[in-house]
Amino acid sequence: MCALAHKLEERGFSTVVIASVRVQAEKTRPPRALWTSAMLGRPVGEPNDPPFQLRTIRAALALLLRTDGPVILEDFPDDPPGWPDNPNWVAPTTTQSDDFNNELTALLPRWQAAQTRFGRTSVGLGFQAPSAWPAFADAVLAGSLPTIPQLPTTALAVRFMCDDIKALYGEAAQATGPAPSANQVDTWFWRQTAAGALLRNLRQTAMASENNALKTVGGRFFVPTPWIV
């Protein structure tokens, strides 16, 4: 983002970057940047907190009026709320077994509730309905290389199915009641669900595959490093 700010400014446009990793802004030196301590993935702040998001945006846009640059790198003073775990959050009930199909089916009503609550879903990268995921995953685990018409390789089909599984579970985890922290969603998914175990199994299968694309993609993009074991 900092490099693109340089390039846009060279073409005559004023820019301001919200920077999540301060050291990158220090090195790349964009014309104007506001560093925030927001976690990666939430650069503007906490979800459904317009006042906090507005404070962040106002602070960033205010840098456009400064005349003492380049380079302007300011720190946003407030830590976003929402980092700590929420003791009032109740995790969805999961099967505690390795039956992904049954677990997924049981979570679908919560996923529907999440869509009603948030007015949307972030599931859809993989071009497959949730009902197709268990059989597709089983085929990969059995050593097949299934494909779908919309994506060119098995590797991409599995990768985006994994993204969709995580998205559906993440939304189900936030469907009702008080919001969990990001850490609570991750811990629940990777430690307490059959889906988390499935993704670890898919990673192992992919890494043992003779299909180089699946091996590479599976090793890097199915399971985040802390949750591999």
Add this chain to the structure above:
Amino acid sequence: MRHTDLCDTVLHMARPEDIPQPTRDTVLNLPCPAFDSTPFVSGPPLSERRVAILTSAALIKRGDQPFPFGSGEVRFIPAAIKPNDLLLSHVSINFDRAGWQRDINTVFPIDRLRDLAATGEIGGVADTHYTVMGSTDPAAMEEAVDQIAGQLKQERIDSVLLTPV
């Protein structure tokens, strides 16, 4: 180390002291693009500026192909797009998605820009916004930046808010 490798190791934490070793040293020593000079374009008061968003979240319109890994392309996002038609296809799996799942404004603050336009704090919100794959080498994005600049000029947009993930 490529940018994507950083994204694979930093996880959710953006404050250096929160990043465990040895990842912290990796982050602090990350090679970044260097520029001989820094341009600095001034403009009118915010109340006269129309603002566009450029996000590195690799957003796509539902039904479109996800961004390929390493793609230097840009995709245009109409301001009027429905939230349910936006998907996030960034390659990294090590940043938080739970916030995005609840509220697109954590990444793509279109409603907050509308709020500021409604109160007259900014002059307006662009009709078109922009998204790229953040893990890509910026040197591969010259054509994309030209495309963005062309559309900005066409819409008479003078200011861009850049958001990472």
